[in-house]
Structure formats: structure tokens, C-alpha cells
Amino acid sequence: MDQREQDFLEYVQGGGQVEAGDWMPDEYRTRLRKFIEMHGNSELMGVLPEREWILRAPTLQRKLALTAKVQDEVGHAQLIYRVVEDLGKPRDECFDDLISGKSKFHNVFHYPTKTWGDVGVIAWLVDAAAIISQKALLKCSYAPYARIMKKICWEESFHILHGRDVILTLMNGTDDQRELVQEALNRWWGPLMQFHGNPIPADQDPMLVWRIKSQGNDEARQQFLDGYVPQIWELGLTVPDRALRQDEQTRRWQYTEPDWDELKSVVTGHGPKTEDRLDLRRQARENSAWVRSVLLAA
Amino acid sequence: MPARADLLLQIADDELILGWRDSEWTGIAPFLEEDVAFSSIAQNEVGHARALYELAARELGTTADELAFDRQPEEYRCSALVELRLPEWERTIARHVLYEQADAERLERLKASDDAEVAGLAAKIDREEVYHRLHAQMWEERLKEEPRFLSALEELRPLVDRRAAHSPALAELWDAMTSVRRSQPAGTRW
Amino acid sequence: MIYEVFRQERKGQAFQHAGSIEAADERFAESYAREQYGRRGESQALWVVARSSILQIDEFVDELNRNYHRVDGYPLKEKLKEARERAGTSRPAVADR
Numbered sequence: 001m002d003q004r005e006q007d008f009l010e011y012v013q014g015g016g017q018v019e020a021g022d023w024m025p026d027e028y029r030t031r032l033r034k035f036i037e038m039h040g041n042s043e044l045m046g047v048l049p050e051r052e053w054i055l056r057a058p059t060l061q062r063k064l065a066l067t068a069k070v071q072d073e074v075g076h077a078q079l080i081y082r083v084v085e086d087l088g089k090p091r092d093e094c095f096d097d098l099i100s101g102k103s104k105f106h107n108v109f110h111y112p113t114k115t116w117g118d119v120g121v122i123a124w125l126v127d128a129a130a131i132i133s134q135k136a137l138l139k140c141s142y143a144p145y146a147r148i149m150k151k152i153c154w155e156e157s158f159h160i161l162h163g164r165d166v167i168l169t170l171m172n173g174t175d176d177q178r179e180l181v182q183e184a185l186n187r188w189w190g191p192l193m194q195f196h197g198n199p200i201p202a203d204q205d206p207m208l209v210w211r212i213k214s215q216g217n218d219e220a221r222q223q224f225l226d227g228y229v230p231q232i233w234e235l236g237l238t239v240p241d242r243a244l245r246q247d248e249q250t251r252r253w254q255y256t257e258p259d260w261d262e263l264k265s266v267v268t269g270h271g272p273k274t275e276d277r278l279d280l281r282r283q284a285r286e287n288s289a290w291v292r293s294v295l296l297a298a
Numbered sequence: 299m300p301a302r303a304d305l306l307l308q309i310a311d312d313e314l315i316l317g318w319r320d321s322e323w324t325g326i327a328p329f330l331e332e333d334v335a336f337s338s339i340a341q342n343e344v345g346h347a348r349a350l351y352e353l354a355a356r357e358l359g360t361t362a363d364e365l366a367f368d369r370q371p372e373e374y375r376c377s378a379l380v381e382l383r384l385p386e387w388e389r390t391i392a393r394h395v396l397y398e399q400a401d402a403e404r405l406e407r408l409k410a411s412d413d414a415e416v417a418g419l420a421a422k423i424d425r426e427e428v429y430h431r432l433h434a435q436m437w438e439e440r441l442k443e444e445p446r447f448l449s450a451l452e453e454l455r456p457l458v459d460r461r462a463a464h465s466p467a468l469a470e471l472w473d474a475m476t477s478v479r480r481s482q483p484a485g486t487r488w
Numbered sequence: 489m490i491y492e493v494f495r496q497e498r499k500g501q502a503f504q505h506a507g508s509i510e511a512a513d514e515r516f517a518e519s520y521a522r523e524q525y526g527r528r529g530e531s532q533a534l535w536v537v538a539r540s541s542i543l544q545i546d547e548f549v550d551e552l553n554r555n556y557h558r559v560d561g562y563p564l565k566e567k568l569k570e571a572r573e574r575a576g577t578s579r580p581a582v583a584d585r
Contacts, residue, residue, distance in 0.1 A: 021546075047325035054321050058479040058488040059363050060348045064341055067321045071337035075524055078330035082490075082508050091510075116478045116488070148507060169487050176482060280326070288328035291387050294440060295512040331509050331520040338523050429522070436515045 001025075012141035012211045019143050020086045028210050032142055033087045034103075035212055040080035041098045041105035043073050048277045049113040050122060058116065065162045069123065072155045079148040086144060099282045101269045106130075108191050110271020117180030120170055121188050123163025125232075129195045129224050131156050136215035171235050178236075185232070186240045193241075193255065194263040196220040225253040302413060303354045304375070307365065308461075309404065310350035311376035314366055315468070316397060317343030318475060319380065320390070328387055339394075339430050346423045353415060367479050371464060371472045378460040381468040391437045392450035398434045400458050401427065491517040492542060494535040495525050503535050 001009070005025040018024055024032075050070050057063035081091050097103040108126050113119065134153050140146040170177040197217040207213040215223075229246075232239055243256045266274070299307075320340035327333035351362035358365070379397060384390045405427065408420035441447040479488065491511055494503040506525050511517035514536075521536045555561030572578045 021544075051322075051325040054324060055318070055474050056478050058367070058476075060344060060351075060366055062488060063318075063321075063344055064348075067324055067337060067341050067344070070324050071334055071341070074325055074330055074333045074337070078334065078509070078524065079507055081330065082510070086508075151507070166488075173487055174482055177486070284326040287385075288387055290446075291328040294444060295516075329510075331511060331516075331524065334527075335519050335523040338527050429519075432515075433519055436519060439515075440512070 009210070013209075015211075016141065017143040017146070018141055027206075029087065031206055031210060032145075032212055033084060033089060035207065036080060036087070036142075036145055037084050037089065037094055037097075038104050038106070040077050040084060040094065041103055042109060043077040043080060044098070045105040045109040045277060045281075047073050047077075048280060049109060049111070049273070050119065052113060053116065053119045056116070062166070066119065069159050069162060072159065076148075076152050076155070079151065083144050083148060095281075095285060099278055099285070101278065104267050104269075107194055107263055107266045107271065108188075109277070110266045110274045111188070111191055112273050114187070115180050115184060116166075117170065117177075117182075117184035118188070120163060120166035120181060121184040123159055124167050125163070125185075125188065125192055125228060126195070127156060127159045127163060128228055129192055129220075131160065132215075132220050132223050132227075133196065133213075136213050136220065139211070139214045141211035167235070171237075181235075182237055185237055189240050190259065190262070191266075192224075193221070193258040194260070196224065198258075198260045198263070222253055225255070226251075229253070300357060302416065303357045306350050306354040306416070308375040309408075310347045310354065310365070311374045312380050312397075312401075313343045313350065314347035315374070315376045315471065316380040316393075317341070317345075317347060318471065319383065320394075322383075322385075323390065335433065339433060342426050342430065346426070349419055349423070353419060367476050368484065371469045374464065374468065374472075375461060376464075376468070377458060378465060379454060379457040381465050381471070382454075382457075383467055383471070386446075386450075388441065388444065388447045389450040389454065391434070391441060392447060392454050394430075395434045395438050396451065396454055396458055398427070398431045402431065489513070489517075490539040491521065491536050492539050493521045493525050494537070495531040496533040497531060499532050501532075503533070506531075506534075508539065 004023075005027075008023075008025055008028070012018065012028075018028075047070050050066065050073075054063070054067050054070060057066050081094055084094055085091055094103070098105070108122075108129075113122065131153065134149055134156065137149045138146055138153065140149065167181060170181050199218040200216065202208050202216055205213075205216055208216060225244075225246075229239065229244065241256050243254060246253050265271075269275075269278075317340050320336065320343060324333065324337040324340065327336050347366065348362050351365045355362050355365055379393060382393075384393060402424075405420050405424045409417055409424060411417040411420065479486075489511060490508050492508050493506045495506040496503045509517060509520045509524060511520050517536050517538075521534050525531055525534055569578075
């Protein structure tokens with residue numbers, strides 16, 4: 001690392017903020033853009049599991065709330081891709097790379113949603129896991145990203161309440177409805193535990209070193225468990241991991257080691273719904289190409 | 299069925315089914331900014347339906363959700379225009395343009411109604427529809443030379459006020475719309 | 489075209505940069521900004537400006553440290569102490585009271 005890069009590193013580690021037009025080391029720019037692009041991809045792909053249920057929402061209120069939630073996610077994708085564009089990569093290139101499998105999106109969006117129970121579990125727990133990660137980005141050294149994270153976190157607050165409302169209504173309902181929730185939870189627990197990624201020592205995590213994130217993977221997972229296991233248990237639901245317990249002294253959660261091979265396989269494009277969903281994106285994009293060219297012909 | 303409730307259901311069913319169809323673009327619209335904007339339109343339509351159902355529900359002794367979901371397909375009073383599944387953007391926009399024009403006229407008549415509640419609700423809905431119309435006009439302006447848009451307008455125009463028989467598209471939509479609800483006894487909370 | 493969006497949260501407050509959108513023209517930009525930054529009624533008002541219309545200035549020169557028009561150009565403590573001593577109006581130090 002040359003002196004200029006070293007100075008930059010010390011600057012961000014001391015809390016310094018970077019704007020779009022500032023000089024930045026190649027490594028910083030590359031890692032940053034890849035990280036932010038993956039986030040944008042995740043918001044865009046995260047829309048797909050949920051939008052199947054927009055069609056099937058069982059009340060007018062749920063219909064509106066779910067549509068609004070998915071709309072927010074599209075809005076977040078818009079905010080995020082604009083940041084990536086201002087870092088030098090056009091939106092179309094991002095979509096090309098997403099569809100071809102060259103760039104990635106978070107594991108949870110590679111799985112199917114089978115029932116209305118999934119809708120509740122996703123809004124309640126998957127979004128909670130995501131919000132923990134997102135809050136750790138509010139102090140990102142790259143200011144344009146930190147600024148959009150503020151809007152994103154604010155909008156996510158209603159998603160969690162919506163999720164909780166759906167779940168509580170189901171848990172207070174019929175036996176079948178309670179079973180919907182437990183069954184969905186059983187399927188989502190594995191991906192949820194993998195969501196924050198495998199543990200990386202702080203000094204070896206480039207995201208922490210460059211102050212892109214302010215929280216390591218393991219800490220994020222512990223925070224998730226702290227916040228949500230009690231919520232799960234108090235409803236009489238069980239977590240499908242017999243080893244899950246909180247250490248009395250350290251207050252740290254112990255659990256069966258997540259399947260990191262599964263995570264790697266899924267994120268590199270081998271999830272149960274990866275191909276279908278990327279196909280849907282490809283189709284949608286191809287079908288609407290004419291619209292974009294009409295609008296471009298100003 | 300009292301005349302007022304009947305009229306309200308006609309409009310509510312139009313808005314509900316159109317809103318349901320329009321909401322299908324959320325997440326897959328031609329580009330992100332449009333996706334967000336069009337989703338708001340879809341949500342407003344469902345919101346209008348809800349307000350109209352609530353008004354009718356009081357008169358009929360039921361609830362908005364029951365009116366929206368628990369009737370049989372044949373009992374819906376929506377037009378042939380809104381029932382169709384239109385996964386092509388040019389047809390969706392053509393429908394949007396045609397519907398907004400027809401709906402504007404309908405709302406004018408309702409705003410002049412002797413019934414204060416109906417007139418009041420119509421005025422509220424109309425104020426939101428202003429933005430729907432602007433959006434439709436904006437797209438029409440851009441697509442008015444596009445052959446596929448023009449043929450979509452021609453294809454869909456005759457359906458604007460056709461309310462006689464429902465197409466299979468409505469039954470298909472109803473089936474998906476009500477599948478979760480029908481999985482549990484009537485009155486189950488969701 | 490990229491349009492920058494500035495939003496005013498409440499009447500009387502400053503407009504702050506909120507983000508940017510891509511739109512074909514002003515009509516589309518208005519429609520999109522309205523939804524992206526106002527669908528929850530979270531903004532009192534929005535300014536939507538083509539990025540190309542924005543003039544950014546971020547380099548300022550003050551090689552000779554012009555402090556005469558800043559507060560830090562006026563260290564008055566010593567002069568005030570001297571003036572009070574001359575007039576016999578020196579006050580005891582706060583710690584002595």
C-alpha cells in the first residue's frame with residue numbers, strides 16, 4: 001500500500017467520510033462497489049419471493065401492506081443502484097451481471113415461499129436480519145451510501161411491524177394457521193442463520209477494515225438471536241435447532257454451526273429458486289426493452 | 299340489492315380488480331422508478347375500492363373484506379376491461395389511459411350526487427385520481443406513435459363499458475385472490 | 489437523465505438533498521420524485537433539478553488566512569482584562585466567589 005492509500009485508510013478508520021467525486025484507492029472502490037451492488041441485487045431479487053403473495057393476500061389491508069412493502073424494496077433497489085452508478089457502473093451493466101450470474105445476491109432470496117406463513121416469517125425475521133446488517137451501514141465511510149441507508153432503515157421499520165402483525169394474527173388464529181407459521185419457520189431457520197455470513201476475524205474483514213460496515217458477521221448474528229429468539233419462544237414456537245441456547249454468563253448464543261457449504265452453493269447460483277428467478281428477471285427485462293428505448297429517444 | 303349499494307359495488311369492483319391487476323407489475327415494471335410510481339397507482343386503486351366497499355358494507359350489513367373476497371366471480375360487477383391479465387406494458391398503459399378517461403366521467407357524475415356520502419367520497423377519490431391521469435397522459439404522450447400501443451387501444455376500447463358476461467380471466471384471478479382466504483373457515487382472521 | 493431531488497421535511501426547514509432519479513424528462517421526473525420521496529406524506533415539498541443544471545463548488549482558497557471577517561479573528565480576552573484593570577472594575581476570578 002503506498003502512502004496515499006495508507007493516509008486514506010487512516011482517514012476512514014478515524015471516521016472520515018468519502019464522497020462520490022473524491023479520490024479513493026482502487027481496492028476500496030472495487031470492494032465498495034461490489035458490496036453495494038450485491039445489496040442492490042438483493043433488494044431487486046428479494047422482491048420476487050414476496051410478490052407471488054401480492055396476488056394472494058387474504059384481506060384488503062394485507063394486500064395494501066404487502067404491495068407497499070415490496071414497492072419499498074424496489075425503491076431501495078433504485079436508491080442503491082444510483083449509488084453504484086455514481087461509482088462508475090451503469091445500471092444496465094449491473095442487471096447484465098446479475099442475470100448472467102456474475103454478481104451475487106443474498107442467500108435468503110434463493111429459496112421458495114410456499115405458504116402465507118412464509119410471508120409472515122420473511123417480513124418478521126428475514127427483514128429483521130437484514131435491518132441489523134443495514135443499521136451497521138449507517139456509519140459507512142462512503143457517505144452517499146450512508147445517506148441512503150438512513151432512508152432505507154426508516155422505511156424498513158414498518159416492514160417489521162407488518163411482519164409481526166401477520167404472525168401474531170396467525171398465532172392467535174386456528175391450529176392450521178399456527179402450523180403455517182411453525183412450518184415456515186422450520187424451513188427458514190437454516191438460511192436465516194447463514195444470512196449474516198461465516199465468522200471472519202475483525203482485522204481480516206475488509207468491510208470492517210475500510211469502515212464500510214461497522215459490525216462483523218458474528219456480532220450481527222448474535223444481535224439477531226438476542227432480539228428475535230425471545231420473540232419466537234414467547235409465541236410458543238420452536239426453533240429447529242436443539243443446540244440453541246444462551247450462555248448464562250457471557251449472554252452469547254450457542255447454536256449448531258450453520259451449513260457454510262450450503263451458503264456458498266446457494267450464493268454462487270445453486271439455490272432452489274435461483275434459476276427460475278433470474279429467468280423471470282431476464283424475461284421481464286427483454287419484454288420491456290422496447291419501452292426503455294422509446295423513452296431514450298428523446 | 300339497494301340501488302346505491304349496486305352502484306358502489308360496480309365502481310369498487312372495477313377499482314379492486316384493476317388495482318389487483320396493476321399491482322402485478324410491482325417488482326417487474328420496465329424500470330425501477332416507474333415500478334415505484336405504478337405500484338402507488340395500484341395501491342390507490344385498491345384503497346379506493348376499500349373505501350367504496352366500506353360505504354356499501356354499512357348499507358348491506360357486511361364488511362369490506364367480505365364484499366371484496368367472499369362473493370362468487372359471477373357476482374362481481376367489474377367491466378371486461380379490468381378483468382384481463384395484461385402482461386405487456388403497452389396493453390397495461392392502454393388500459394390505464396382508457397380507464398382513467400372513463401373513470402373521470404364517472405366520478406364527475408358521482409360528485410354531483412344527491413347522496414352526500416357518495417359525493418364526498420367521489421371528491422376524495424377524484425383528488426387522488428388527478429395524479430393517475432397525469433401519469434396516464436405522460437405515457438400516452440410518449441407512446442402515441444408506437445404501433446403496438448395504438449393497436450392495444452383499439453383492442454381494449456370496446457371493453458370499457460362491457461359488463462355483461464365475465465371472461466375466464468376473472469375466475470382465474472378470483473381463484474388466486476381468494477385461495478389463502480378459502481383455506482380456512484369464513485370469519486378466520488388474517 | 490439524472491435528476492437530483494431535494495426535500496423539505498417541514499415548512500420553514502431547509503431543503504436537503506435526498507437522492508437522485510433517472511427520468512426521460514421533467515414530467516417523468518416529477519412523477520417519480522413524488523412517489524420515491526413523498527408517497528408517505530413525508531415531505532412538505534420537493535425541488536427536482538436536472539443534475540446538469542447543478543453547479544458544484546468544492547474548492548476554496550484562503551492562502552493568507554483572512555480572519556478579519558470571522559469570529560476567530562478577534563481574540564478580545566487580554567484587551568478586556570487590561571481595560572478592566574485600568575478602570576478598576578476587575579472582577580474576582582469565578583473560583584474566589
